[in-house]
Amino acid sequence: MKKISFLIFSISIFSLSISSAQTKKTIPAQPKAFPAEVARPKLVVGLVVDQMRWDYLYRYYNRYTNGGFKRLINEGFSVENTFIPYTPTYTACGHTCIYTGSVPAVHGIIGNDWYDPETKKNVYCTEDSSVSTVGSTPSSEGNMSPKNMLTTTITDELRLATNFRGKVIGISLKDRGSILPAGHAANAAYWYQGSTGNWITSTYYMKEVPTWIADYNKLKLANKFYAKNWETLYPINTYVNSTADEKAYEGKLSTFPHQLTQNVDKNFDAIRSTPYGNTITLDLAKLAILSEDLGQDNITDFLAVSCSSTDYVGHAYGPNSVEAEDTYLRLDKDFEEFFNYLDKKVGKGNYTVFLTADHGAAHVPGFMQENKLPSGVVSDRDIANKLNTYLNDKFKVNNVVLKSQNNQIIFDHDKTDKGDVSFDVIKSASVEFLKRLDGFQNAVDIAKISQSTLQEIQKKMITNGYNARRSGDIYYVLQPNWFNGSSTGTTHGNWNPYDSHIPLVFMGWGIKAGASNKTHYMTDIAPTLAALLHIQMPNGNVGEPITEITNK
Template identity: 90%
Template sequence: MKKISYLIVSLSILSTTLSSAQNKKATAPKTFPAEVARPKLVVGLVVDQMRWDYLYRYYNRYTNGGFKRLVNEGFSVENTFIPYTPTYTACGHTCIYTGSIPAIHGIIGNDWYDPQSKKNVYCTEDSSVTTVGSTPSSEGNMSPKNMLTNTITDELRLATNFKGKVIGISLKDRGSILPAGHAANGAYWYQGSTGNWITSTFYMKEVPTWIADYNKLKLANKFYAKNWETLYPINTYVNSTKDENAYEGKNSTFPHLLAQNIDKNFDAIRSTPYGNTITLDLAKLAILSEDLGADNITDFLAVSCSSTDYVGHAYGPNSVEVEDTYLRLDKDIEEFFNYLDKKVGKGNYTVFLTADHGAAHVPGFMKENRLPSGVVSDREIANKLNAYLNDKFKANNVVLKSMNNQIIFDHDKTDNGNVSFDVIKAASIEFLKKLDGLANAVDIAKISQSTLPEIQKKMITNGYNARRSGDIYYILNPNWFNGSSTGTTHGNWNPYDSHIPLVFMGWGIKPGATNKTHYMTDISATLAALLHIQMPNGCVGEPITEITNK
């Protein structure tokens, strides 16, 4: 009995000892190296209007070093969605880099109506600054001042005590300025009237020599002289419809003749794949000239390829033009990655690729294939609603405009009329619901009381900024949009506009993929976790733990 009792006590002591050891091991603090490890360079690649399915639609035609390399060497977050509406360029670039939503960061569209100044506001306009790098024009009167929050690029500047460099590059001012943030070393965008890359006095008094020298080359002329032929024999473009269709933009037949633009129309480069080529060429030059990634203090290069958006708007997702643009962009990205490997070193940089929004199929193409679609007009919606309210309440043109899927009322009139504003809004909502193409309409101030599906309610709420948004939000039927009968656009809540690619590759990233739902707001939170820096000050996203948990 004594032996048995002794054995039981011994086992009890051993069990307690092992349990204690395991608990100590489980709660032991994580150890870090003497210095926090970070990549030498972070590169953000935003492909304007890139639908998620483009990663795979043309996959078999991509090179091994471009999009395929991203998917195979990187980590793809397959179900990444935009969490707000409307889904426009300025909002998307801002959301990616702030981790925030229009309700907080304030960029509710490419432009909006400001009730205080009673005028339209462009997202990056700033009358207090002027053009640098070219002749003065409104194209250079730009800054990030309308963005109310900071960005992950700003947080990197803060974390490195402003030693880490941040540069933004895009054909579009909004695609360069908003990602680069408030504290950037530079943001450069393309001036279509001269063919120069410019900035503003918000950043500097004069452009650096490498920008000035690059501008002298007028590279648009070089590409104009080549015209735009398909990269491969046109009969191999089996992922597209026939080359010419009435519902595509003007001059929709290959080859696209560009030589007539030499020294005349520098802006035309935007609507060709070559706009992406010169953008990525300038990005390489920025790495070389600014010594980005040359030391152990992390730098950040924010690049937006905008020509995909211009081509997409003109011809639509099923066009030969869009397919050729992505095949050419794939080669440009391959060359860019090869340059990063050589200059910064493979494994020394982290790159992520995403999009600011997607795009709907062209209504003409949809109808050709017996699929529902249609087009509405902001002007017609505003005019019809005004006529109805004038007739019903003798209200004198109380609707200022329809924009960003919102009705904006003239509050000087609605607040001083004989009929309450609530009555006017209720009548307007019932009228809007009866218009062709409109699925629903809601009083934004009372959206919590609406019967909208939760996803629509959430996205509208996230897109609503109390000082900048309108009064009524209207929802279009699937594949209906504000636009013309040719080409396409975006802006709605639907997956074709809100489902975007997101792939991380390089330093700190293990190959893989997840089909778990994540959001555009999670990008900055994930970067903050990877870099061990603070999230942007308006961030509502969460780190993608499939990437950050090693």
Template identity: 50%
Template sequence: MLKKITLLLFAILSTNIFAQKNNSKIESPKLVVGLVIDQMRWDYLYRYYDKYEKGGFKRLLKDGYSLNNVTINYLPTYTAVGHTTIYTGSVPAIHGIAANDWFDKSQDKELYCTSDEEVKTVGSLDEKVGKQSPRNLWSTTITDQLMLGTNFKSKIVGVSLKDRASILPAGHNPTGAFWFDDSTGNFVTSTYYMNTLPKWLQDFNAKNIADDLVKNGWNTLLPISEYTESSADNSEWEGLLGTAKTPTFPYDNLPADYLAKKDNIRYTPFGNTLTLKVAEAALNGEKMGSDNVTDFLAINLASTDYAGHKFGPNSIEVEDVYLRLDRDLAMFFEMLDSKIGKGKYTVFLSADHGGAHSEGFMEAHKMPTGFYGEDAKKNYLKSLKDKFNVEKLISDVANSQVYLNSKEIEKNNLNEAEVKEYLIKQLLKDPTILFAVDMKKIAESSIPEPLKSRIINGYNWQRSGDIQIIYRDSYLPSYSKKGTTHGSWNSYDAHIPLIFMGFGIKKGDSNKEYHMTDIAPTLSALLKIEFPSGNIGKTIDEVLK
């Protein structure tokens, strides 16, 4: 009898537990915030660490999980490719975004990554600024998968000064994607998403917040003597901002320069401030994080990239941009704590790429450096004409790749493999070039790993060139004689920060090797949704509770 009663009680308890488990809702964050800081090298987390305050980067490092050995596993390391890879977990060979621009052989012209002639601008009279959409993106994003996983109940918003950096992360069918219009100083969108701007954005634009941000010009946040992590102000490798005669603080002409040309704000810390303010307006206007369905706010902070390109990584200007961004992030996190609730949202912070030291800076400090690519297309065309007696055998030279003109090759009954082989031999006479390889023969080439895999991952047969060129370390393209650029496989371009913080995330750090492609599947695991369609990444299990 006692045995029967025990079995009966066990059955009742088991049924209750089973029922409770089946009735319980899967826990998930109210909001995911993606912070992709343009051109942020990993070392910036620690280079300015002593000057960061508690609530920004230090809060991420203290309360989050920092991955210290995350690299980009493809070429080229450009903005559009980085954002796409972060959000798809895939690579250019699959997701289709092979660069910011590429040569389209079918149309015989250069194509911009998000250009779309079928849509129109919304929010501006500038017809070109809004002819943008994600139609050139072939794979789904983590934001797409969240929409699919919640039967389109989630709210997804992308914001950036750059069109491509708001469009590609937001995915194919978001609530909206918004970017900065240089002609008005407003944020705009395209008819791909909507026919009129939402009221919250109309109200935001009407406030002319940028005017207020730049009204006092730009001076250093701290006394300039404390910027000991940077080169002296007015270094010869720095570019000029607006009408400034020298690259020196204070930039008192900024208000007038902004009035004359709105894009001047992009090169200052106030571009990041403006972006975070429009992100907050989107959060409030779309009531994101206000219910039990997870929403996603994809934010690109682009002024770090613009400042890096213009002034170089060792400038006081770039340091000041990061110190001010640190304060802006602290206020943004406080806002999220107040409106969403601390521990109820998840943040990840990463970068789309890094940036090389300025050529002048490296030269001044006896480091290997130099320039490449001066008149490259002209020289390559001449070399091929001398050999084959045919002009225009090259369509374009872009993204450190050579696009052969297949139509001219076929028209003149030439063998494409022979043309390629000859040009590669000529390229390898250039001392600035380490490798020049036929894209179709990468696997059999004598190129060391991980470089070989990165070329393979970056090769999209419909959108990439026919020959990939790899230049010597720290060599920059000839157009970057001031400031800097990016795009290479080297650590300064490919080693990026990655920190997760908030709901579902452990505290800690790791030096294990991971890749940019691992971000999207990790978020998918956290949200318990399907991986993006082209995902090749793996989940970073150690960050998840």
């Protein structure tokens, strides 16, 4: 019966072909020829510049070299309107979102640290007491792993797609800037131990560091840069994009040149707050490419690098300082050397690089006030104390607020569940109280956010940042350019564009030159890489591929 059916089907197709040929006299279209192998770059390099506001691409553009940021913009594709789709906008959340294509509601990294209501303990994003330091003396700095991240990363998916033949390595001064991008299945993640000046890892990855890391640690390169001090790269009177050299509202009062020689062999951690921290990070990245043969065969490797000194300098001095401008001008030169190294070692056109940021930063309140612009600061401790006092006076409940953290109010549920007043009543009263505090724009019971009067963009960002098992009970929104922190220096974490508008530039293999002003999100980076590499998206992905960037 099957043979008869097949014969009838064949005769029908043959007759249809003759009829078509007789009427159209055309040759049927040939099927598309597919390549013998899936085309991929030899190496993908992810560059995250910690605390880089989008406008830094252009604020210092005229002073950049042709081979650094300008090369990215002119040879690559700039996705000009890229935003973070959640709040709070912190380092750990940002690095995780970039590489997972997901949001804290799904991937679970809701802050750099958070209070876990289930264990009733404060949790650091990459802490892991089951592992220990490798590459230096044992310390809590090495008790780190990606275990708190609940989803896969694009780097994990590359490992899976290549049957674990493609190498993945993460490098950053910060443990969270290295570990979270590298993912769960990484070959290695290395971060800087400020107490010793060593680059370390943990037993999650290996039992001992490779020889090239051990030899690099012996150099103690921080001392080399301390000996140079920190002087401006160009004459200081040319830094016209910055305020005067020293301002009372800067976190560290100091004028150029910054003296560093006193740190030699004593304070290795001080390198973080200088542009030299970026230099040694990219130096180690080049050494990793050389020593691990990254990008040397047809199996795609991935190097995830985070430049963290921009964040330390930004926090201390603010976006309008000479220190910030000089740090970016020096980073530009470091990138030029790094791209030239990639051209030489991997081959121009053989690698794909993308540059983005984990968050931006607010202007320093003192700077804003100096220029008659609204701004201010609040304190987590003051918020919690004031709310506890109010609730105690109103309902006779003692210290029912555990803490204010990550723009959230966290209640002691042992007390709210057993008290005479319902939790809903306590939350409602708390929301109304918070709305009246100086610097507060709004507050909302997260369980009732759909019923709130918040702007839709705020609702979406708060919802995306809310993890049902890790987040607090009330979220509060501050007035623009108000933040939780000190009156000197700056910080980030809010929904506003200065914190959430980030640069995103792709360059190299598979990328065309150009730019787009279409709105995209940080969550779109991972699925774009997945589409480019023809691999699966991370398993918590909520973003979409950015189709404008590709040559195909």
